[in-house]
Amino acid sequence: xxxxxxxxxxxxxxxxxxxxxxxxxxxxxxxxxxxxxxxxxxxxxxxxxxxxxxxxxxxxxxxxxxxxxxxxxxxxxxxxxxxxxxxxxxxxxxxxxxxxxxxxxxxxxxxxxxxxxxxxxxxxxxxxxxxxxxxxxxxxxxxxxxxxxxxxxxxxxxxxxxxxxxxxxxxxxxxxxxxxxxxxxxxxxxxxxxxxxxxxxxxxxxxxxxxxxxxxxxxxxxxxxxxxxxxxxxxxxxxxxxxxxxxxxxxxxxxxxxxxxxxxxxxxxxxxxxxxxxxxxxxxxxxxxxxxxxxxxxxxxxxxxxxxxxxxxxxxxxxxxxxxxxxxxxxxxxxxxxxxxxxxxxxxxxxxxxxxxxxxxxxxxxxxxxxxxxxxxxxxxxxxxxxxxxxxxxxxxxxxxxxxxxxxxxxxx
Numbered sequence: 197x198x199x200x201x202x203x204x205x206x207x208x209x210x211x212x213x214x215x216x217x218x219x220x221x222x223x224x225x226x227x228x229x230x231x232x233x234x235x236x237x238x239x240x241x242x243x244x245x246x247x248x249x250x251x252x253x254x255x256x257x258x259x260x261x262x263x264x265x266x267x268x269x270x271x272x273x274x275x276x277x278x279x280x281x282x283x284x285x286x287x288x289x290x291x292x293x294x295x296x297x298x299x300x301x302x303x304x305x306x307x308x309x310x311x312x313x314x315x316x317x318x319x320x321x322x323x324x325x326x327x328x329x330x331x332x333x334x335x336x337x338x339x340x341x342x343x344x345x346x347x348x349x350x351x352x353x354x355x356x357x358x359x360x361x362x363x364x365x366x367x368x369x370x371x372x373x374x375x376x377x378x379x380x381x382x383x384x385x386x387x388x389x390x391x392x393x394x395x396x397x398x399x400x401x402x403x404x405x406x407x408x409x410x411x412x413x414x415x416x417x418x419x420x421x422x423x424x425x426x427x428x429x430x431x432x433x434x435x436x437x438x439x440x441x442x443x444x445x446x447x448x449x450x451x452x453x454x455x456x457x458x459x460x461x462x463x464x465x466x467x468x469x470x471x472x473x474x475x476x477x478x479x480x481x482x483x484x485x486x487x488x489x490x491x492x493x494x495x496x497x498x499x500x501x502x503x504x505x506x507x508x509x510x511x512x513x514x515x516x517x518x519x520x521x522x523x524x525x526x527x528x529x530x531x532x533x534x535x536x537x538x539x540x541x542x543x544x545x546x547x548x549x550x551x552x553x554x555x556x557x558x559x560x561x562x563x564x565x566x567x568x569x570x571x572x573x574x575x576x577x578x579x580x581x582x583x584x585x586x587x588x589x590x591x592x593x594x595x596x597x598x599x600x601x602x603x604x605x606x607x608x609x
Contacts, residue, residue: 200358201345201356201358202229202356202358203227203229203358203359203360204217204227204229204230204360204362204607205230205232205335205348205358205360206229206230206232206361206362206364207362207363207365207371208232208233208362208366208371208581209231209239209331209364210241210242210364210366210580210596211239211241211242211579211596212364212366212578212580212596212597212599213231213233213578213579214238214322215318215596215597215601216362216576216578216600216601216607217229217322217325217327217362218325219604219608220603220604220607221326221327222325222608223605223608223609224608225326227607228328229325229327229328230328230356231322231328231329232330232335233331233332233333234332234333234335234351235332236331238319238329238331239318241366242315242318243312243315245311245593248311249306249309249311250305250306250310250311250313250593251303251304251589252285252305252314253282253286253296253304253591253594253597254304254589254590256281257281257282259274259277259278260274262281262282262591262594265586265587267388267446267585267587268554268584269559269585272564273595273598275564276564276599279602280597280598281598282304282590282594285594288601289306292317292320292321294306294307294314294317301589303590304590333350334352335350335351335370335374336349336350336351336352337377338361338377340572340574340575341357344359344574345358345359345574346358346359346574348361360575360576360607361576362577362578362603362607363575363577363581364581365581366579366581367552367553367555367556372557375557375581378569378572378575379572380558380561380571380572380577381557382555382556383555383556383583384555385553385555385556386450386553386554386555387449387453387552387553387554388445388449388554389442389552389585389587390544390545391432391435391437391441391445391545392435392436392441392445392461392541392543392544393457393541393544394434394435394461394539394540394541395542396539398506398507398510398537398539399506399539401502402500402502402503404431405430406429406500407465407467407499407503408427409427409428409468410426410427410428410440410465410467411424411426411468412424412425412426412429412440412441412444412462412463414444414452414459414461415459415462416448416451416452416454417455417456419455421448421451423447425440425443425444425447426467426468429441429463432545434545435545436461436463437545439588439589442588443587445544446552446554446586446588447587450554457541457542457543458541458542458543459541460538460540460541461538461540461541463538464534464535464536464537465499465507465533465534465535469534469535474531474535475527475531477496478527478530481495482520486519487518487520489516489517489519490508490513490515490516490517490519490522491504491505491508495534511526511529511530513529513530552592553580553585554583554585555583556580556581556582556583556584557577557581558583559582559584562582564602566603566605567599567606576603576606576607578596578600578603579595579596580592580596
């Protein structure tokens with residue numbers, strides 16, 4: 197049996213939903229808060245994220261810089277991030293007994309180095325604030341009442357009334373359906389942050405090779421748009437992955453969908469070295485490593501031995517040839533391969549590997565200072581339900597913390 201009426205119902209027990217519920221309950225103890233989670237396990241996405249470590253946020257302290265890590269929604273987030281950004285997230289968790297530590301690349305994890313510590317902190321804080329959590333309780337329909345408030349029906353039966361409603365259902369279709377039923381439009385969701393399927397002989401047998409940094413440029417088939425990224429790359433059994441590829445697909449998500457996930461990928465294995473720099477490098481090797489075979493003396497130590505061997509084979513250069521015997525034409529061909537390898541993209545990586553969805557309720561329909569709907573008073577929309585998505589590194593969680601906190605504060609006020 198669920199209590200009715202209540203001050204606030206939050207539909208969705210993910211990071212944004214928990215922050216909204218906790219913030220409202222802490223800010224106004226008189227506010228009765230009911231948190232509904234459709235599955236038996238709330239915060240499941242938090243629990244499995246970051247390989248079980250949970251990348252809570254990113255050490256990006258300035259709002260404008262932070263907003264630049266969101267392929268969609270970044271500009272509209274400048275205001276929200278000026279009020280609740282990573283520094284506020286760190287302080288929020290610290291005040292509730294969870295310390296976050298920064299890694300060299302800026303990602304921030306719980307000191308305990310396990311995602312269960314984040315889940316425990318959120319559940320413990322929600323209980324202490326008086327939030328009532330119901331699992332296995334999915335919101336089926338919501339009707340805005342003429343006099344204000346909402347009549348809510350649960351899947352499988354059950355009805356209650358609430359003064360205010362927060363939709364924090366993530367990218368699940370049920371949340372999109374509820375938002376539409378309450379007057380909102382929907383930007384068609386598409387996958388974001390995914391790996392690329394790249395066939396061909398060059399990458400065959402190179403699975404597991406990592407390089408950092410490489411420079412990437414992607415041009416979706418039939419379109420003039422080009423996208424570039426620089427960073428670590430991982431060669432897989434089906435193509436390419438790694439942070440640089442995930443960031444690339446995040447920004448190119450909609451154009452890739454339009455092109456049927458077919459594109460040309462240009463890879464600069466040298467990480468941006470200019471041609472004169474590589475020519476000087478080769479000249480030095482011919483002089484100092486003249487008697488050594490090409491296969492045993494790579495142009496620079498960080499270049500993967502396996503990749504270097506594959507590039508030699510692709511250009512028809514005998515790996516047993518000595519550096520002193522490398523001809524000019526072969527040298528130019530190898531330099532071109534190192535700086536400008538072009539490979540066809542024929543699709544995404546394995547099904548279900550997408551990390552984030554791009555799409556959802558347009559931000560123009562939401563007051564981003566409060567996360568309240570501009571169309572339905574008393575309705576708040578937070579987290580991945582909105583047409584906002586970030587790259588890897590804790591940015592998607594940060595938007596959840598920010599939007600949840602803003603909604604909770606506005607509701608309590």
